[in-house]
Amino acid sequence: ASFAFGGVANGFLLGPLTSVLGGKVGKVVQNSACIMMLCYGLRGALFHPAYTLLPEDLLIRRGVFIGLALFLSLFQFAMGTSITVATTKLVPQDMVGTLIGSEHGIFAVARVFSPFVGTSLLTSGGIPAVSAACAAYFAAAM
Numbered sequence: 001a002s003f004a005f006g007g008v009a010n011g012f013l014l015g016p017l018t019s020v021l022g023g024k025v026g027k028v029v030q031n032s033a034c035i036m037m038l039c040y041g042l043r044g045a046l047f048h049p050a051y052t053l054l055p056e057d058l059l060i061r062r063g064v065f066i067g068l069a070l071f072l073s074l075f076q077f078a079m080g081t082s083i084t085v086a087t088t089k090l091v092p093q094d095m096v097g098t099l100i101g102s103e104h105g106i107f108a109v110a111r112v113f114s115p116f117v118g119t120s121l122l123t124s125g126g127i128p129a130v131s132a133a134c135a136a137y138f139a140a141a142m
Contacts, residue, residue: 009074017078025086030142032079036072037138043068044131065127 009017021031046053046064054061084103091099121129 009077013074014078014081017074018082021075021078025082028082029079032075032082033138033142035075036079037135037142039068039072039075040131040135040138044128044135047127047131049126049128 018028021028043065045051047061054064084100087099087103088096117133118130121133125132
């Protein structure tokens with residue numbers, strides 16, 4: 001759902017969102033990473049069993065989780081698109097297809113290992129552990 005939402009939002013909101021995030025590629029990437037780090041940290045805190053920040057109502061908890069996932073997808077697509085725009089400017093026009101293919105190859109490798117890591121974290125520490133790992137990743141990327 002977040003992939004589809006992000007794709008549609010990317011088609012209609014990318015320009016305005018990029019402007020709000022700073023306009024230039026470096027600023028968009030940095031601000032997107034910062035927002036995602038903060039949102040993942042918030043999600044970890046909201047769902048941490050030691051805190052009672054959310055009511056026990058399962059419908060509300062699901063709504064908050066899905067809402068945050070959709071909100072995050074806006075910045076994931078803005079950041080990904082900005083990185084692609086920047087990298088395609090660095091290579092000759094006749095090499096852009098090779099670059100895009102290489103980027104997709106890297107994404108494919110990530111898709112091989114990410115499910116194992118994510119489910120391991122989810123099994124051992126729940127949503128807070130997955131959220132903390134995501135927040136740490138984006139903190140390191142900044």
